[in-house]
Amino acid sequence: MLIVPSSSSLKLAKSVAEISGSTLSDVERKRFPDGEMYVRILSETLNMDVAVLGNTRTDSDILEMLLLLNAAREGGAKRVIAVIPYFGYARQHMRYKDGEPVSSRVITQALDNSSDEIICVEIHDEQTLSFSSKPFRNLSAERSMTDHFMNHVPDYVLSPDDGGYDRAKKLAESIGTRAAYIFKKRIDPKTVEMKLPDIDFSGRTILLVDDIISTGGTIIKAIKLLRQAGASRISVAAVHGVFARDSDRIISSEVDELAVCDTIDGPYSTISIAGTIAGSLER
Known part of the structure; x- marks a missing residue:
C-alpha cells in the first residue's frame, strides 16, 4: 500500500x-504565479494500491484531494482509496433553501470520479454515504476515545444535546461510567436554552463529548452550566476540532482538558485515529 x-x-x-x-510517498507541491495549484506524486503508482489521505475542510483541501486522486489514477494505480478523516461540507447534506446546492453530494460525486472507495471518520450526517456509487465506509472514533480516557475515567460522560447521546453512552459504557445529556431547546433562530439533567454535579468530574467543535458556542454554554452546578473537573473531547474563530483558545481556558482526534491537525489533537484508519486499509 502506498500512502499519499x-x-x-x-x-x-x-x-x-x-x-x-x-510506504509514505513524497508529494511535490507548488503554486503557479497565477495562483493555480500544482501537485505531483513522487512515488511509482503503477499497479499499486494507493490511499490518498486528506481532508475536505477547505476549498483548497478539496481541490488538492481531487488532483492527487486523479494523479494516482492516471499513474496506473490498481486501486485508489480516498481516505478523508474530516469530511468537510457534510453539514450541507440536503437543500435547506431554494437555490442551494447539496454540497456533500457534489464533493462525493467528484471523489467518485477518481477513486474506487471512500473512507471517512464519523461523518456529520450519514446521508452523505448514500451519494456515492462506490463503497463508502464511515469509521468510528470510539476505540481511540476509549483508549485516551480509560486511565482517567470521569463520573459522567455528557453530551451537549440529545442528538449526541448515543456517542456519549457508548463511550461511557466502554470506560465504565455513566452517561447523560443536556437538554437544549431553540427559542428562536438566535437563542438556544440549555438545561442540565436532574443530577447533582457538585464535586463531580465531567467529560463533555461531541462530534464536531466549530465555533464552540454550545460547548462553552455547557461548561458554564457545569461550573455553576459545582463540577470539580471538566474535560472536553470531540472527534473533529474545527475550532473556528479561535474557539479552542476560549474553550481551553475554561476547562481542565481539551482533547480532539487528529482528524484535523492542531495543538489539541492528542487522540490518535491512525490505528483505526490503518486497520481499515488492511481490509
Whole structure:
C-alpha cells in the first residue's frame, strides 16, 4: 500500500503509514504565479494500491484531494482509496433553501470520479454515504476515545444535546461510567436554552463529548452550566476540532482538558485515529 498525503493531513498520514507498514510517498507541491495549484506524486503508482489521505475542510483541501486522486489514477494505480478523516461540507447534506446546492453530494460525486472507495471518520450526517456509487465506509472514533480516557475515567460522560447521546453512552459504557445529556431547546433562530439533567454535579468530574467543535458556542454554554452546578473537573473531547474563530483558545481556558482526534491537525489533537484508519486499509 502506498500512502499519499494531502498537505492537510501530513502528520496523520505518516502515522498511518508507520502503523500499517505502508510506504509514505513524497508529494511535490507548488503554486503557479497565477495562483493555480500544482501537485505531483513522487512515488511509482503503477499497479499499486494507493490511499490518498486528506481532508475536505477547505476549498483548497478539496481541490488538492481531487488532483492527487486523479494523479494516482492516471499513474496506473490498481486501486485508489480516498481516505478523508474530516469530511468537510457534510453539514450541507440536503437543500435547506431554494437555490442551494447539496454540497456533500457534489464533493462525493467528484471523489467518485477518481477513486474506487471512500473512507471517512464519523461523518456529520450519514446521508452523505448514500451519494456515492462506490463503497463508502464511515469509521468510528470510539476505540481511540476509549483508549485516551480509560486511565482517567470521569463520573459522567455528557453530551451537549440529545442528538449526541448515543456517542456519549457508548463511550461511557466502554470506560465504565455513566452517561447523560443536556437538554437544549431553540427559542428562536438566535437563542438556544440549555438545561442540565436532574443530577447533582457538585464535586463531580465531567467529560463533555461531541462530534464536531466549530465555533464552540454550545460547548462553552455547557461548561458554564457545569461550573455553576459545582463540577470539580471538566474535560472536553470531540472527534473533529474545527475550532473556528479561535474557539479552542476560549474553550481551553475554561476547562481542565481539551482533547480532539487528529482528524484535523492542531495543538489539541492528542487522540490518535491512525490505528483505526490503518486497520481499515488492511481490509
